[in-house]
Amino acid sequence: DGGITQSPKYLFRKEGQNVTLSCEQNLNHDAMYWYRQDPGQGLRLIYYSQIVNDFQKGDIAEGYSVSREKKESFPLTVTSAQKNPTAFYLCASSIARLGNIQYFGAGTRLSVL
Amino acid sequence: RKEVEQDPGPFNVPEGATVAFNCTYSNSASQSFFWYRQDCRKEPKLLMSVYSSGNEDGRFTAQLNRASQYISLLIRDSKLSDSATYLCVVNPRDDKIIFGKGTRLHILP
Numbered sequence: 001d002g003g004i005t006q007s008p009k010y011l012f013r014k015e016g017q018n019v020t021l022s023c024e025q026n027l028n029h030d031a032m033y034w035y036r037q038d039p040g041q042g043l044r045l046i047y048y049s050q051i052v053n054d055f056q057k058g059d060i061a062e063g064y065s066v067s068r069e070k071k072e073s074f075p076l077t078v079t080s081a082q083k084n085p086t087a088f089y090l091c092a093s094s095i096a097r098l099g100n101i102q103y104f105g106a107g108t109r110l111s112v113l
Numbered sequence: 114r115k116e117v118e119q120d121p122g123p124f125n126v127p128e129g130a131t132v133a134f135n136c137t138y139s140n141s142a143s144q145s146f147f148w149y150r151q152d153c154r155k156e157p158k159l160l161m162s163v164y165s166s167g168n169e170d171g172r173f174t175a176q177l178n179r180a181s182q183y184i185s186l187l188i189r190d191s192k193l194s195d196s197a198t199y200l201c202v203v204n205p206r207d208d209k210i211i212f213g214k215g216t217r218l219h220i221l222p
Contacts, residue, residue: 035212042117042200043157043212056208090156099145099204104156 002027006091006105012113013078013085021076021108023091032074033092033102036060043090049074050097078110086111114139116211117203123217126191133187134216136201145204146184148175150197151215157200160186188218196220 004025013019025032031050035043045058049068063082068074074093078085088109092102118137126132138146146163161168163175163184174187184203188195198215205211 040121040214042214045210088154098208098210101147101159101162102210104158107156 004091004093004103004105006089006108008108009106011108011110013110014113016080018077018079019110021078021089021091021110023074023076023105025072025074025093025105027093027103028071029093029103030071030096031094031098031100032068033094033098034058034064034066034074034076035090035092037088037090046076048098116140116205117201117213119199119201119213119216121214121216123219125219125221127221128191128193130191131187131189132191132218133185134199134218135183135185136203136213136216137181137183138203138205138211139182140203140205141179141182143182143203143205144207145202146177147202148184148186149200149202149212151200152197157212160199191220193220193222 033048034046047066049055091105094100148160149157151157201213
């Protein structure tokens with residue numbers, strides 16, 4: 001089945017710890033995205049990548065880092081500099097550019113211990 | 114005006130009724146528009162794209178009004194399974210995409 005796989009489904013972070021969220025797609029999409037969703041809020045774009053080895057900051061990139069070494073993979077690291085990391089993190093992909101239809105993974109819920 | 118604005122609801126609608134909600138956007142140069150559906154604690158899923166000529170898919174109709182800068186979603190003969198949060202998505206320029214905060218819909222039996 002083609003789709004986007006995020007792991008883990010739930011993640012707990014200790015103070016001062018970096019954690020990495022995985023996102024893999026087998027849709028052969030060029031573009032991939034990371035969003036954060038807080039209760040009662042819309043999705044906010046953290047980072048996006050439209051091609052391998054290139055990525056751009058979104059609206060709330062501070063405290064996060066990404067890499068895009070392979071077309072199918074776009075991991076997100078939540079660093080210790082992100083002081084309020086508790087949220088629902090969603091990865092998405094699309095053909096080519098930002099304005100195309102995006103397909104989402106099932107998400108990762110991150111909480112702070 | 115906010116970049117993208119939706120009535121948060123909730124809209125409580127009896128089963129079988131017709132319900133409509135709008136989403137306003139501030140950038141007149143916006144290029145792409147979509148409606149997504151999000152169930153509680155799940156990921157958003159594309160419901161439909163919104164074209165200048167309108168778009169209909171079964172019980173769902175989406176329309177774009179560029180003059181007044183809003184998109185709309187109409188649901189006819191509503192089902193219990195339509196209960197969800199509906200997100201509008203606007204692409205105001207090549208390097209930006211904005212998700213609305215969503216409108217919650219509850220279909221009542």
